[in-house]
Amino acid sequence: MTYTLENTTRWVTVGGHKLRYHEAGAGAPLVLLHGSGAGVSGWANFGGNLEVLAQHFRCLVLDQPGFGESGRPEVYEQNYLRIASDAVIGMLDELGIEKxxxxxxxxxxxxxxxxxxxxxxxxxxxxxxxxGGVGVNILGPEPSEGIRRLMQFNVDPTEQNALGFLRSMVFNEATLTPELIETRLQAASDPKAIAAIQDAYATFYNPKFAEPLPLWARLKGLRHEVLMLWGRDDRVTPVEGALFPARQLPNADLRTFARCGHWVQIERKDAFERAVIDFLQHGL
Known part of the structure; x- marks a missing residue:
């Protein structure tokens, strides 16, 4: 089956807000969560992987609150990560999925x-x-080049700044096809999308919304099996940041990918899909 944005689109209401997600395949449920950035959505991050992953899993690709076509609270009153996490649990509840x-x-x-x-x-x-939030950079600059470019876009959401951010995401700029650039720039120019990402990032830097402990300080309590995938040439979350969670997480493997920036699922698509299928079906 050919999966498209249109034939996979579904809607669920969580906390009074309509959230868009894309559903494809059958089997064990797999929730896919996109990153932040100019013009991002669940489909932009993972639409190209559904044909393969949906052969093995019931894939649920969520537009997190405020991103893509999902609604959001008018004013954020807690850290955005918690808002998004609550949306994941709410979606699972609405779909009757226990795990x-x-x-x-x-x-x-x-x-x-x-x-x-x-x-x-x-x-x-x-x-x-x-x-994000799991790795700890101990050698490179903080924030990283990619995050600086994203913050530049948040302050001045021009096409030039959006394109600069996209270029920092990849190892090989040929990955940024004219179609991909056009789609992302069009989405990034939407005033609602601009406001959503600005508001989300504002919660990360607001002391009032700080968590009691940062995620990286809680990693030893995560007992689940974890596979970490990292591009060797990532300029957004540099690969050195993988070393701390690789040591702290009690049941985690780390795999790095050559010729790859921040988008492992795009730049090393086939290897990414093989790694995910093998891990989820067979474990560590």
């Missing part, structure tokens, strides 16, 4: 980690792809 694998890219990796820590019985295995 699911969680796969998160970047910010989505942080959301998957928080969800598994706070609701351990609802998460099965975790795939964390260059997850």
């Amino acid at each position: 699911a694998h969680l796969l998160g890219n970047s910010m989505g990796g942080a959301v998957a980690t928080m969800t598994a820590l706070d609701h351990p019985g609802r998460a099965d295995k975790l795939v964390l792809m260059a997850p």
Whole structure:
């Protein structure tokens, strides 16, 4: 079957807000959580992987609150990661799913980690792809080049800044096809999308919304099996940040990918899909 944005689109209402998700395949539920960034959505991150992954899993690709076509609270009154994590649990509740694998890219990796820590019985295995909030950079600059470019876009959401952010996401700029660039720039220019990402990031830097402990300080309490996937040339969450969680997580493997930036699922698509299927079906 050919999966498209249109024929996979579903809707669920959580906390009074309509959330879009894409559903494909059958089998063990697998929730896929996108990262942050200019023009991001669940489909933009994972639409190209559904044809393969849906042969093995019931894939649920969520537009997190405020991103893609999902609604959101008008004012955020807590850390955005917690808002997004609550949305994941709410979606599972509405769909009658007791437990699911969680796969998160970047910010989505942080959301998957928080969800598994706070609701351990609802998460099965975790795939964390260059997850935010979990790694600790000890050598490179903080924030990283990619995060600086994203913050530049948040302050001045121009096409030039959006394109600069996209270029920092990949090892090989040929990955950024004209179609991909056009789609992302069009989505990034939507005033609602701009406001959503600005508001989400504002919660990360607001002391009032700080968690009692950062995610990286809670990792030893995550008992689930975890596969971490990291591009060797990631300029958003540099690969050095993988070393701390690789040591702290009690049941985790780490795999790095050559010729790859922040988008493992795109730049190393086939290897990514093989790694995910093998891990989720057979474990560590």
